[in-house]
Amino acid sequence: MFTKVLLIAGLVAAVAAQFGDHGHGHAYSSQHVYKHDGHHEPVHGHHGHGHHDYYTHPKFEFAYKVADHHTGDIKSQHEHRDGDVVKGSYSLHQPDGSERVVHYHGDDHSGFHADVKYATHHLVPHNHY
Structure with missing residues (x-):
């Protein structure tokens, strides 16, 4: 899951950088990923052959934001797991x-x-004279 989040964030940043400004206003993207690596705790139970499994408490936070007003691609997400x-x-x-x-x-x-929830914004048409 964590790898997929990093991949998606990188892809969003790469696409935004490739299709940048081109004289149509500024587009930007940002991302933030925080992964907490806690102490590894042994999993209790018999696994045989002297093998031990370990468990780390899953904890992460990520966020991303894209704003390209030329194409209308405006979105954001924030997620936290503990x-x-x-x-x-x-x-x-x-x-x-x-x-x-x-x-x-x-x-x-x-x-x-x-x-x-849905919010309706009043759209103001642009005059292109």
């Missing part, structure tokens, strides 16, 4: 001009829950 609890949110501007904002959380006890 053990079996995952919390996050993402937002994106949809083709109709509205913004979708989703806040989500999940854990082993209550499952996955998402709160989806």
Whole structure:
């Protein structure tokens, strides 16, 4: 999962850099990844042949943001995991001009829950004279 997050963040940054400005305004992307490497704890149980498995408490946080006003590609995401609890949110501007904002959380006890909201922005047409 962590590797996929890094791959996606790198891809977003590469695409944004390749299709940069070209005289149409500024586009940017950013990403942040924090991985906590805790102490390795042995997994209890018999594995035979003197083999021991280890478990590290999963903990990470990542965020990314893309804003290209020329193409309308505007989106962001933030996610945090601590053990079996995952919390996050993402937002994106949809083709109709509205913004979708989703806040989500999940854990082993209550499952996955998402709160989806839509916000309509007043669009001001640009005169290209």
